[in-house]
Amino acid sequence: MALTPIDIHNKEFSTRFRGYDIDEVNEFLDQIIKEFELLIRENRRYEELVNDMQARIDYFSSMEDTLNKSIIVAQEAAEEVKTNAAKEASLILKQAEREALAREEEASRKEQLAEREVIQMLKKVELYRTRFRVLVDAQMELLNSTEWDTIVGEPPVQTVLDDKPELAYNDDEVIPTKHHG
Template identity: 50%
Template structure:
């Protein structure tokens, strides 16, 4: 157990015939007591500072751990957001591809229908043209016949009377 200033103060030495000067020893002991008290005070102050610094170091270590955890959580959140964005982008791309396929298929179907309609119209135009040509040829043939007359056609022509004609 270490000495205290009180132990030093209360220490008594045995006396001998040719011993040290008691006043000088007492003065020296008083000086030792003062210095020892100062050292003890300084030691306590240093210990208090050390505890304060250790407390600050622990506080900073806690902050460091918290920041590290926060960084890890932020990184994980960023990675998760990145993965979600990638998935969403893939879904958007798939949806766009489906829509593009649908639009292409619809366009192809419309194109086929228009082509079929166009072919049908061409056929109908050819049929109409052929029939019209046949009709015209039949009419020309009738006109070219020399024995053409109204009686064959059973047509009756009516002419207005003179008094009905207006001038």
């Protein structure tokens, strides 16, 4: 069972001959209660900080999964466009060759047409490649954004715990003092 400030406050000690000064014991218990309450508040604050950091990690992990899926889809689409462009170019060239056997003039005209279509397809492939590069660059910018630095740049929770200030008491007031460790 966890010890609470109320448990400390309500603790009764039996008195014996030549025992401790009751007022000193009560004053010390009051100091312990104040310290304990402060530690409980700090612990809650750190738990909230940990929960916030975990939510951020979950968010960016989800974003990473989405980006990975987007990149895979884009790669598959690029491969499909490339394959289709190659098949289409091959069909156009075969058609031009067959017609060249029948009519030399017609074949020459159709060959030029096929070359133009190949160039257009290559331009489409290059355009898709450029769009894909822009998509990847945008994703990289997102990965290199300062939001990542904010998460990575914050000190770990243990460092925050090690750097907590010491406390001094003045009557009922808690006064933080600089920690010298």
